[in-house]
Amino acid sequence: MRISLAKLFFSFLKIGAFTFGGGYAMIPLFEREFVKRYGYLDEDEFYDVLVICQSLPGVIAINFSVFIGIKLRGKVGGFVAGLGVALPSFLIILVIAAFLFAYIENPYVEAAFKGVRVSVIALIFTAGFRLFKQNKHLFGVFMAVLTFALVAMVRLHPFFVILAMGAFGYITTKVGEVVRHASH
Numbered sequence: 001m002r003i004s005l006a007k008l009f010f011s012f013l014k015i016g017a018f019t020f021g022g023g024y025a026m027i028p029l030f031e032r033e034f035v036k037r038y039g040y041l042d043e044d045e046f047y048d049v050l051v052i053c054q055s056l057p058g059v060i061a062i063n064f065s066v067f068i069g070i071k072l073r074g075k076v077g078g079f080v081a082g083l084g085v086a087l088p089s090f091l092i093i094l095v096i097a098a099f100l101f102a103y104i105e106n107p108y109v110e111a112a113f114k115g116v117r118v119s120v121i122a123l124i125f126t127a128g129f130r131l132f133k134q135n136k137h138l139f140g141v142f143m144a145v146l147t148f149a150l151v152a153m154v155r156l157h158p159f160f161v162i163l164a165m166g167a168f169g170y171i172t173t174k175v176g177e178v179v180r181h182a183s184h
Contacts, residue, residue, distance in 0.1 A: 002072075002073075003038070003040060003072050003073065003077075005073060005076065005077065005080050008069060008072060008073060008077055008080050008081055008084070009080045009081070009083065009084040010084065011033055011034075011084070012065050012069075012080075012081045012082075012083075012084030012085040013084040013085070013087060013088060014033075015029045015030065015033065015085060016061070016084060016085040016086065016087065016088040016089060017088035019123070020116050020119065020120055020123075021116075021119070021120030021121075021123055021124060022059070022060070022061060022120075023059060023060030023061035023062075023063075023064065024060065024123070024124045024127050024128075025120050025123035025124055025127070026060075026061050026064070026085075027050065027064075027127040027130075027131075028123065028126050028127050028130065030046075030064060030068070031043075031046055031130070034046065034068060040068075040072055041068070041071075043134065047131070047134055049064065049067050049068065049071075050064070050131075052067065053067055055162060055166070061085050061086075062082050062085065062086060064085075065078075065081040065082050065084065065085040065086075066078040066079075066081060066082040068081055069081025069082065131144075132144065139172070143165060143168070143169065146165070147161055147165055150164075
């Protein structure tokens, strides 16, 4: 099943317009739209794309949308999807920048921002929980806990932790392949 460029654009526009909190808050919506609702990607493929997009520099929502757009409709699809997800934020920031400073001290505006913060935390937690639940291998859970500990508790820079975990995952995968081949 092939998605039209218009449908691709409006799918990402909808996600970009109605999600607060950035790319991590968008992950459950990307999954619902492209895996569960339309079946353009299967779950394994979705999580592979997610891992790739997380390890690339830049905004995860843009990386994710462009990657999915290219996969579904080539380079033009990547451009259309990236534009769709970025356009709402761009327009909202323009409007907010024009009016925010006049109303920043308003108690209703402050309360609205506090409510948005709570919902963003819930969306990010949901994405993290789904990733955790999707990872059925004990090794992946161990890697996630170790990564969290190195960044949050030992306070290593995430860049170095990502490099170290990538190397560790690569080495353990290669060792596992050697062991499997030796046992056959």
